Amino acid sequence: MMTCQEFAVDIADTLAGSATPAARARAEAHFGECSSCRANAALWQALGDLPADAPSPEMQVKFGRHLSGRPSAPRWAWLTIAAAVAVGIFSFFAGRFTAPPSASTDIAVLRHEVRNLREVVALSLLDQQSASERLRGIRYSSALEGTDPEVVDALSRTLRNDPSVDVRLAAADALQRFPLPASVSESAWQLLEHDDSPLVQIAVIDLLSSRKDPAVRARLETLRDRSGLDSNVRDYLQALLSTQRSKGNPVQ
Amino acid sequence: MAAVQGGESSALGELFNRHHGALYRYFLRMSGSASLSEDLTQEVFLRVLRKSETWQRDARFASWMYRIAHNAFIDHTRRNKWETAMPEKLDIAAPATRQLEHDEEHALLRRALMAMPPDKRELLILSRFQGLKYEQIGELLGVETNTVKVRVFRALGQLREIYERMSGQPGLSVAGGRN
Numbered sequence: 262m263m264t265c266q267e268f269a270v271d272i273a274d275t276l277a278g279s280a281t282p283a284a285r286a287r288a289e290a291h292f293g294e295c296s297s298c299r300a301n302a303a304l305w306q307a308l309g310d311l312p313a314d315a316p317s318p319e320m321q322v323k324f325g326r327h328l329s330g331r332p333s334a335p336r337w338a339w340l341t342i343a344a345a346v347a348v349g350i351f352s353f354f355a356g357r358f359t360a361p362p363s364a365s366t367d368i369a370v371l372r373h374e375v376r377n378l379r380e381v382v383a384l385s386l387l388d389q390q391s392a393s394e395r396l397r398g399i400r401y402s403s404a405l406e407g408t409d410p411e412v413v414d415a416l417s418r419t420l421r422n423d424p425s426v427d428v429r430l431a432a433a434d435a436l437q438r439f440p441l442p443a444s445v446s447e448s449a450w451q452l453l454e455h456d457d458s459p460l461v462q463i464a465v466i467d468l469l470s471s472r473k474d475p476a477v478r479a480r481l482e483t484l485r486d487r488s489g490l491d492s493n494v495r496d497y498l499q500a501l502l503s504t505q506r507s508k509g510n511p512v513q
Numbered sequence: 514m515a516a517v518q519g520g521e522s523s524a525l526g527e528l529f530n531r532h533h534g535a536l537y538r539y540f541l542r543m544s545g546s547a548s549l550s551e552d553l554t555q556e557v558f559l560r561v562l563r564k565s566e567t568w569q570r571d572a573r574f575a576s577w578m579y580r581i582a583h584n585a586f587i588d589h590t591r592r593n594k595w596e597t598a599m600p601e602k603l604d605i606a607a608p609a610t611r612q613l614e615h616d617e618e619h620a621l622l623r624r625a626l627m628a629m630p631p632d633k634r635e636l637l638i639l640s641r642f643q644g645l646k647y648e649q650i651g652e653l654l655g656v657e658t659n660t661v662k663v664r665v666f667r668a669l670g671q672l673r674e675i676y677e678r679m680s681g682q683p684g685l686s687v688a689g690g691r692n
Binding site: 309393 | 552637
């Protein structure tokens with residue numbers, strides 16, 4: 262007696278509707294004898310009945326915006342920023358005129374707690390699945406005071422590993438305001454070898470060339486001469502190195 | 514695609530309009546996450562633009578696109594090992610119609626699909642949902658067409674085992690209980 266496995270090709274073809282009449286007849290005869298394969302065929306049918314989910318209509322708009330260049334900040338974002346600034350100014354003056362001197366310690370504690378909360382929110386957003394949430398995390402991190410090593414690490418990790426070019430670019434920009442530990446700088450150099458986005462490569466070059474490190478220029482020159490480097494990146498590097506040379510500034 | 518390859522990046526918009534729905538559903542069934550699927554769908558079209566010179570004019574665009582999608586998903590999985598291929602909760606919107614029994618069966622079937630190893634899940638997704646012929650899947654995965662058929666047959670058997678284990682009963686209640 263033949264085993265189910267021996268009917269595998271006939272069954273697969275029959276399910277897909279691509280079987281020859283003979284193969285279909287063999288498969289159907291086997292279904293008549295084998296409840297297991299009959300159940301598999303029913304499952305195939307059931308899979309086809311699963312409703313098809315549609316992407317959100319916004320997806321096309323977002324992609325169109327992406328194609329036509331970098332997305333501009335929406336108006337509401339500016340309103341939010343303006344509102345935050347207004348609240349900040351009001352709080353500053355209100356605190357100045359109303360808080361008794363003895364409250365200054367409490368305010369410092371409160372500020373510290375708020376800062377910690379912001380760091381937690383930023384780190385949590387950077388771990389989200391959605392790219393837009395991770396971008397929010399990066400914006401949060403940019404608003405942080407001080408240089409929390411955990412935030413720098415998270416941004417560095419995002420720069421190295423995030424699947425979205427937008428997010429990697431934003432992470433490179435955000436890192437500009439932090440002093441970079443040697444390990445983070447080194448991983449940024451390694452990223453230049455691996456990242457397949459010329460935009461990200463240029464952003465990383467900007468990040469590294471803004472550091473006061475005498476070894477940067479030599480490494481950038483080596484990178485410029487590397488075979489296989491994107492021509493746009495090479496041109497950018499060339500221009501950067503020439504500008505720095507003419508200014509007598511060896512890339513910091 | 515020929516226009517994109519010729520440097521008309523605006524033609525990518527037309528390709529996106531034509532294929533993004535199918536590609537989104539591929540990622541949704543692979544990952545169970547709507548937001549991730551949107552991100553990866555967009556990522557695929559950007560890769561299409563970047564890698565357009567590698568497309569050969571006699572190649573079927575869909576096969577080439579799914580190869581890029583397959584690689585994008587693998588890259589994502591490698592980069593995010595903490596995200597298992599099986600999320601605890603799927604963020605797929607519930608259907609508006611209230612066919613409770615069917616909905617429960619569908620939800621169970623989706624969970625069973627998500628519980629499969631990603632390579633086997635992908636075989637069923639490509640062959641059953643994305644409409645790819647076995648020959649195209651073979652090209653995409655670099656295996657013989659008959660190997661694909663045998664693997665699909667086995668994957669289906671494995672899906673049924675998982676489904677039955679989850680539902681706690683032998684046989685299928687879906688599709689009117691054909692067993």
